[in-house]
Amino acid sequence: MTTARRSDATRAAILEAARERFASDGYERATIRAIARDAGIDPSMVMRYYGSKEGLFAAASDFELHLPELGALPSRHIGAVLVTHFLDRWERDDVLTGLLRVGVTNAAGVERMQAVFAEQLGPVTRGVCPDPAEAPRRAALVASQILGMALTRYVLRFPPTVEMSRDEIVAWLGPTIQRYLTAPEP
C-alpha cells in the first residue's frame, strides 16, 4: 500500500491550476510557467511531478461524466434527463469546456475526448436503444448534439444560446436526444 506523501497538496494544487488554465486558455497558451504561478510553486516542480507538459495534460484531463443509470427510469424521459445532466455537468465543472478547447487543437485532447465518450456514453446507450449493435452510432449522434450545444453555449457563446434558460434547452434538445436513442432507423 502507498502511504501519503508530503507533496500531495502541491500535486493537487498543480493539477487544479492546470485544469483551470487548460480550460480557459487551451493547450498552447496554458504555459507551465503560468500554471506554476497559479499553484504558487516553481515551474520545475511541474516537470518533476508530471514529467512533461503532455504528461500534465494527460493527468489533468482524466475525468468522469458521471452519467446516471438510464435503465431504471421511464424510457420516455431519457432525453430530458440526459440533457439536464449534461448541462449540470458542464456548468459545475469547467474541465469539460477545457477538454473541448484542447481537443480541437491537440492530438492528445482528441484521443481523450474520443475515449471519454466511447467508454462512458457508449455503454449507457447500449441498454436503451432498440438494437445494441446500433448503440455506438446512436451515442455518436447524441454526442454531436450535446457537444454542439456545449460549443455554442460555453465556448463560442452565441448570444441567443447563452440567453436561453436551462429549461428551454431541455425542452428543445430533449426530444432530439430521445429520438437519436430510441427511434427506429429513419
Next chain:
Amino acid sequence: MTTARRSDATRAAILEAARERFASDGYERATIRAIARDAGIDPSMVMRYYGSKEGLFAAASDFELHLPELGALPSRHIGAVLVTHFLDRWERDDVLTGLLRVGVTNAAGVERMQAVFAEQLGPVTRGVCPDPAEAPRRAALVASQILGMALTRYVLRFPPTVEMSRDEIVAWLGPTIQRYLTAPEP
C-alpha cells in the same frame, strides 16, 4: 480605382497558405514562418502585407457560407436541404474546420464565428420559422446541431460519426433541423 499590383499573386499565395495552416493546426501552432514557407516567400513579407498575425487571421477567416434560398422550396424539405448543404460546404472547404479550430482558442475566432452565423444563418431562418422574433433562437439551435456534427465528424473524428454516410446523417439530422426551424414552441 485601384490598379492591379504586382504583388497580388504573393498576397494570394500567403492567404491560401494561411487558410490551410490555420485550418489544420489552429491559431497558435500555425506559425508565420510555416505559412511563409508554404507560400514560398520570406516571413517578413507576411508582416508587410498583413501587418501582424492577427491581421493575417482576420483576412484569412473572411468567408461565406453560401446558404441557399429556403423560401423557394417546399417547407418540409428545409431540414434535409440545410444539412446536405452544410456537409457539402464543410467537405469542400476546410476553412470552416479551421475556423472551428481557431474559434475555440482565439478571441478573434470567436467573434468571427459569432458574426458568420448571426449574419448568414439568421436571415435565412427568419423567413421560414413561425414567429420572426424567434428566428435568432431557432438559428442558434440549428447552429448547435450543425456545429456539433462538424466538430465530432471533422475535428474530433469520432469513429461512428466518421463512418456514417452523408445520406445517413441527412436522414438523422434533417428532422432535427426541421423541428428546430418550423415546429411550434415546445
Next chain:
DNA sequence: ACCGTTGGTCAACGCTTGTTGGCAAATATA
C-alpha cells in the same frame, strides 16, 4: 545527533516565436 530522502527554489540552457530594419534587385515613372 547523524544521514539519506524528499520538497522546493534558482538560474540557466537551447529553441521557437512574432516582429523589425537594412539592403539588393526588379519594376515603374520621368
Next chain:
DNA sequence: TATATTTGCCAACAAGCGTTGACCAACGGT
C-alpha cells in the same frame, strides 16, 4: 537614361517557451 517606388531576402532582435541540473532546507528513521 536617371530616378523613385515596389518587391523581396537576410539577419537579427527581444521575449517567451519547455526543460534541466545544481543547490539548499526540511523532514524521517535509526
